[in-house]
Amino acid sequence: MTAPSANQDFPPPKILTHPSTSPPTLITQGAEGRLYKTTHLLPTLPCALKYRPPKPYRHPALDARLTRARISAEAKVLERCWREGVPVPAVYAMDAARGWLAMEWIEGVPVRVGINNFLGEGEETQTKGEGELVDLMKRIGEAVGKLHRTGVVHGDLTTSNMMLRPRSGTQVNGESEATGRDDRVKVLEGEVVLIDFGLATQSMSDEDRAVDLYVLERAFASTHPRAERLFGAILDEYKTTFKKAPSVLAKLEDVRMRGRKRSMLG
Numbered sequence: 458m459t460a461p462s463a464n465q466d467f468p469p470p471k472i473l474t475h476p477s478t479s480p481p482t483l484i485t486q487g488a489e490g491r492l493y494k495t496t497h498l499l500p501t502l503p504c505a506l507k508y509r510p511p512k513p514y515r516h517p518a519l520d521a522r523l524t525r526a527r528i529s530a531e532a533k534v535l536e537r538c539w540r541e542g543v544p545v546p547a548v549y550a551m552d553a554a555r556g557w558l559a560m561e562w563i564e565g566v567p568v569r570v571g572i573n574n575f576l577g578e579g580e581e582t583q584t585k586g587e588g589e590l591v592d593l594m595k596r597i598g599e600a601v602g603k604l605h606r607t608g609v610v611h612g613d614l615t616t617s618n619m620m621l622r623p624r625s626g627t628q629v630n631g632e633s634e635a636t637g638r639d640d641r642v643k644v645l646e647g648e649v650v651l652i653d654f655g656l657a658t659q660s661m662s663d664e665d666r667a668v669d670l671y672v673l674e675r676a677f678a679s680t681h682p683r684a685e686r687l688f689g690a691i692l693d694e695y696k697t698t699f700k701k702a703p704s705v706l707a708k709l710e711d712v713r714m715r716g717r718k719r720s721m722l723g
């Protein structure tokens with residue numbers, strides 16, 4: 458994922474060329490797709506529009522089929538999650554043939570940013586506010602437990618693919634009415650919402666779920682090395698939320714072992 462260029466010099470999907478109350482904003486541009494914030498559906502309803510543009514290097518018929526399949530698979534998984542109460546963006550509209558999917562805009566910052574803001578620049582091991590950090594880890598474990606309970610594996614679980622949505626009554630950035638709480642821990646507040654289901658699949662297999670957790674564990678350790686020792690709180694809450702967790706966690710041991718063997722072999 459790279460930052461969008463200032464001049465958005467490539468064509469947006471046709472739907473975004475229609476008049477709307479505010480122009481669409483390109484949020485990110487990845488290898489496969491672009492993410493816009495737009496009010497094209499309703500003036501009062503900001504939405505996240507994911508667009509997979511045609512790939513000129515692919516055969517047009519194959520490209521059209523792939524794009525349609527990916528967009529509709531992502532929408533299907535999101536809808537299933539949403540119906541089952543997993544915290545994910547609601548699907549508003551899609552046109553799989555034209556390569557776009559419009560979903561609920563999630564306010565707030567990625568969990569990665571919240572944790573890094575909390576940990577700050579210092580080298581010292583954090584203890585002040587650690588309870589709040591553990592609490593956030595538990596909210597992550599709960600969200601992932603609900604996801605797996607529903608029969609969906611995410612495929613790319615990282616703290617960048619989770620948003621911290623301010624709870625109603627608080628404002629974005631966590632700067633809210635005076636609650637008397639330390640500003641430092643406020644950055645950890647909010648509901649954990651899972652995003653980016655581009656690689657998600659429907660699966661009930663312990664192995665797939667364990668790999669999902671392993672990807673998160675590895676990503677967490679490299680993104681937040683100073684909070685790595687608290688990762689167990691995610692797994693504890695996962696266990697509380699999802700009754701089949703014990704067999705998944707047993708599998709996770711095997712997956713870790715394979716990972717270690719592979720890194721030893723280079």
Ligand SMILES: Nc1ncnc2c1ncn2[C@@H]1O[C@H](COP(=O)(O)OP(=O)(O)OP(=O)(O)O)[C@@H](O)[C@H]1O
Pocket residue numbers: 458484485486487488489490491492505507546560561562563564567617618652653654655656
């Ligand atoms: N529903 C949403 N609400 C708010 N922001 C979002 C939402 N969906 C995505 N974003 C923002 O846009 C960024 C990119 O989104 P996403 O990861 O879904 O796209 P992508 O990486 O291009 O997708 P893919 O991995 O399927 O190619 C996210 O990191 C997040 O900051």
